[in-house]
Amino acid sequence: MADRNFEARLESAFAETPVFADADLFVLRVNDALERNWLMRRVLIGALGVVGGLIGGAQLLRSGLIDRLGAVGGAWRLVGNELTNLPVGRVFSELFGGGPSTATEVLWMSGAMAIVAVGLFVTRAMREF
Amino acid sequence: MASSLAARASAHDMDLVVLSVGGNRGAFGELIRRHGSGVRALLRRMGADPATADDLAQDAFLAAFEQIADFRGEGAFAGWIKRIAARLYIRRWRRETRMSLSLEAPEEDMNAGSGEAGANARIDLDEALKGLSPVERLCVSLCYGAGLSHAEAAAALNAPLGTVKSHVKRGLDKLKGALVAEPSLSSQERAYNG
Numbered sequence: 001m002a003d004r005n006f007e008a009r010l011e012s013a014f015a016e017t018p019v020f021a022d023a024d025l026f027v028l029r030v031n032d033a034l035e036r037n038w039l040m041r042r043v044l045i046g047a048l049g050v051v052g053g054l055i056g057g058a059q060l061l062r063s064g065l066i067d068r069l070g071a072v073g074g075a076w077r078l079v080g081n082e083l084t085n086l087p088v089g090r091v092f093s094e095l096f097g098g099g100p101s102t103a104t105e106v107l108w109m110s111g112a113m114a115i116v117a118v119g120l121f122v123t124r125a126m127r128e129f
Numbered sequence: 130m131a132s133s134l135a136a137r138a139s140a141h142d143m144d145l146v147v148l149s150v151g152g153n154r155g156a157f158g159e160l161i162r163r164h165g166s167g168v169r170a171l172l173r174r175m176g177a178d179p180a181t182a183d184d185l186a187q188d189a190f191l192a193a194f195e196q197i198a199d200f201r202g203e204g205a206f207a208g209w210i211k212r213i214a215a216r217l218y219i220r221r222w223r224r225e226t227r228m229s230l231s232l233e234a235p236e237e238d239m240n241a242g243s244g245e246a247g248a249n250a251r252i253d254l255d256e257a258l259k260g261l262s263p264v265e266r267l268c269v270s271l272c273y274g275a276g277l278s279h280a281e282a283a284a285a286l287n288a289p290l291g292t293v294k295s296h297v298k299r300g301l302d303k304l305k306g307a308l309v310a311e312p313s314l315s316s317q318e319r320a321y322n323g
Contacts, residue, residue: 029187
């Protein structure tokens with residue numbers, strides 16, 4: 001019985017929260033560490049996204065997709081020529097110009113999108129740091 | 130802003146946990162404010178030096194934030210975070226000491242059980258714990274400070290249950306001797322200098 005009383009008193013003593021002079025400092029320190037962790041995670045995810053995008057883009061280019069798109073573009077051009085001969089087609093053609101994209105245009109578009117992605121990442125990184 | 134701070138300050142731990150699960154770091158900050166000192170004190174009582182205790186307490190809160198969705202509120206948040214901190218300390222302790230609990234020879238403390246230490250001077254728990262061997266101190270703190278059962282402590286320490294029980298028993302006997310003259314066992318009035 002005495003043992004149990006002592007153990008209960010011991011548990012109460014352990015449960016008492018002592019007063020630390022630097023308690024507020026500790027809270028700030030942990031909050032800062034949390035913030036750093038969060039930031040690192042966001043930057044890492046962003047960087048991985050950019051790297052993944054670049055790798056994916058490179059793979060698409062290497063897989064001959066552009067050539068295939070070019071072939072499809074040629075077919076679309078034929079269809080487009082037929083459509084633009086129609087009265088409604090002429091209006092559309094004047095409105096949107098150009099016609100179907102070519103391989104070179106796709107390449108330029110991909111490059112521009114990659115630049116925009118890198119730009120967004122750099123801007124974000126600069127703001128965070 | 131001030132009202133949200135006041136709301137946080139008066140909120141129950143479980144409410145703060147729910148907010149933290151939703152990514153509210155202000156709510157988690159309030160949990161740190163409430164339980165940071167308790168975790169730091171436990172780690173020091175387990176035997177960590179102040180700097181290590183603070184580092185581990187920080188790591189424990191970071192880990193807790195990662196796992197906060199796992200806390201279902203079956204027990205108190207204070208107990209949950211203390212168990213996380215205790216396990217982190219055990220991991221470090223085992224790595225640094227490379228000591229096998231089962232092989233460590235029991236030692237006899239000349240001051241144990243005399244009761245003289247507490248007769249004339251005020252001795253609190255923290256002082257009394259210093260009279261224990263590192264392993265006894267660790268086992269007693271795990272069971273009475275972090276709330277682990279003997280079996281859980283044995284599993285955490287990767288030691289036989291009987292060994293942990295004997296270390297706890299020996300530690301309790303020493304503490305009794307040191308604290309018997311201290312009616313309150315209180316250490317609350319003693320301020321840590323950080």
